[in-house]
Amino acid sequence: MTRLPDPARSRVVLVGTAAYHAKDLSDLPSVTNNVNALAEALTDAANGGFKPEHCVRLRDPADPRDVSRALRNAAAQAEDTLVVYFAGHGMTGPRRHDLFLCTSDSDPAELALSALPYEHLRDVVLDSPANNRIVILDCCYSGRAAQDLMGDAPGVLDQLEIAGTWILAATPANAPALAPQGARYTVFTGHLLSLLTGGLHGGGELIALPDIYRQIRREMTASGMRPPHQRGTDTVDLLALTRNPAYDPGSDVRDPAEWIRSQLHAVPTDAETAPPSGPRVGPATRFESGLRGLVRRAFRRTPTNPLYPIELLHGIQDEVVERRIVLDGFILVPNRYVLGLSPFDWSRLSPYHEALTKELVAWLAEYVAEQQWRVWGELSIVIEVDPRLTTGRIRVVSRIEPGS
Template sequence: MPGARAVLVGTSTYTAGLPQLDWSAANITDLYDALVDVFDPGGLHALVDPPTTQVVFDRLNLCASSPADILLFYYTGHGLRDDDDRLCLALPGSVDVPRHARRTSLPVDSVLEILRHAPAQHRVVILDCCYSGLVLDSPAAADLHLLSATNRTRKAEYRTEARNTEFTGELVRLLEDTSGPLDLGTVYGHLDRALRGRGLPRPRQRCVDHSAELVLRPSRFPSA
């Protein structure tokens, strides 16, 4: 898809007391593979266990520095809440203490500010982490299409025997198994039905104008 860029960030290894999340590394690998034919050559960036916020900001700023049709940010890992109940995206050294969460993690507000000012026609944020619905409360989320794995208070789900988290595993299956074009509204509808049908947290979506009609992935296979 011309003019499409994405930054996929996953944290699976933690050094300051948070539980390890092997599923996050697998999420990044599998989502990258499902999207690699959608984005511009060199436009799809995967970061696993970035050591600092600056590493993420540098890559995101690079993708946001010039006009694009789509700019997508995806995160998978632990979601933390700071002492103002704002969402922070955990990095390897993050501390799960509200007063230290913002200092040691990737504040979602900072990510949204970069996206909000990017010269992209469509800006999309997908979060697979606990409390990811808190992104809906951020003032910086205006004019961004948001998709979160859960609401403001629930944790994201995974099964110990599975390769992926429940949310991203279902997203990857949809991208791989559907031959026709997939717009964001269809993606959300499928995730909502599939996850609720298994008694899992209900994902959340916020659209901007007609952003639900945005095609995330064109037809997977050329028509005969």
């Protein structure tokens, strides 16, 4: 069940570098607004999940050791939740592509001596006794860099992962894209603040971490910007940073077909749920229509679910296309499909497993018929929990069961 942090046992460190002395690092005035507004949102008396006295703001730190001391103090005190946020310039080293977070006195020619290595931040967070660790990075490389934070530089994404931690990383291409001139906030943090202070309409009482990622990803992608990346482990997906200011108990009951229609063009979370090279065809729309027969309350609070039912359909279609074979002039596809979900997704979808599998079987039968393919036997689809999966991912396994 999604919950807020324990305010007395949680700590927040917000670091923002807006002014730089190095000529190769442009100033980012909106970063100061980021830190102040985010602190207010997280410690808001009505909706925030943290106490103001446990939220440290570091604005324009000159020495990376100042950042290190603040991180180590907060990490040692946090027992329930530790949140670390950094906004400013991020750069990678010339050889090993190590990630560095720049302070006001950072020199791009001497990153190892003048900037904070992300590896150090990672170690401090990893050593914290906190049950939940959240790292939010709103940084990019300077205009001279060839790649952004989550680009093709080997090892950068792997550096970000910390066991038991949820990490959200913005990936703008350069400083102007990160902080447009005259904007009050950087682009990524602006979307984050809009969600935390304006709320998620149609969502639940709390804004869970996967909700934050999904909503920001959707908004940034719709605006033609590079979407953020996330990594999460263990049960940190069940945590929220704030209450949902837009929560309306009446929105728990809504037309499931209407909601599914709004998700038909949702961006897949990653390669495991991305669409295949072939086109999506008519049965997907009819799958949506078939959901009209479900009980209205079956989709209670589904808009906040990290995994959308339409992605199950796409996952099955990918598997069908991949596993089809030609035999005696006919194209044959497997008849038995197992949908593996993370424990979190399986639990949240459990009230309507039966209804979903029924509609998915009907869709698959129609899809195969329209393609003029044949099935080895009677179609069946089951939904199972797969503890190896993280929230938002699915795994589809198919096999042939003759005579079933």
